[in-house]
Amino acid sequence: PAAHFTRTTAARPPKPNEPAEDEFIAGRLFGTRDAAAVERISHGHAVLGSYTSAGGGTVVTSGCTDWAHGLAGRDPQVERITANVLDRLG
Template structure:
């Protein structure tokens, strides 16, 4: 930053010796040309955390990941979809004050589910979706809402064991493991806040109120 009149610098550039010039290469979907792929520890590959060679799925942190998520109303997937979450456990404190019932949908008017969505491997138990926990999702994770999502055909290059026809979900949920983690499972949750969706606004308030106590 410089003074417009004097040209004096408020912050001087550090000498070249302080910071060494370094670069990082992320091979992403071309993980099999990463030098580590053949000559090093494959757990250090610069690709998906959830890749079976890396074995550190983001589910361990957020409860969900892209491996069992995908796209909704984007990349040619579920273009006519509702862009809304289906409610599964309306009695949960997350939904307090929303007046939602099981099977209701919310957020579609503002397309809160779209573009990239994260999910987890699910199975049905007593008519409700629950995690299988085989993908790293914590044992205390509770599924609150889902919306179908799917990888685009070209995304299979990221993961050599991915079945191209599998349908996943954007999964909204919560778990406690030392602290409480809420995950919306969608990049577009903020669309509902911008659109003043009463349910999205109330859920967000419930989370802030609960976690700020």
């Protein structure tokens, strides 16, 4: 479910001389916006972060608005990661 916007999926497509979101990210990561670089980031990646304060409070962020889609779709990897986080905090 989570995917970067492409030239065809963006709500407001980029101008011809501007990169789409997927092209921009590929360019920043790999130094090129060619099809092979864009394909490398097209799916299967997630961002997860956590912070624990000196007082012991913990904040966890998925860095993604589509995490819930992975849970609703019964994605085994998203479910396992979520369970690991909840187990650690529990």
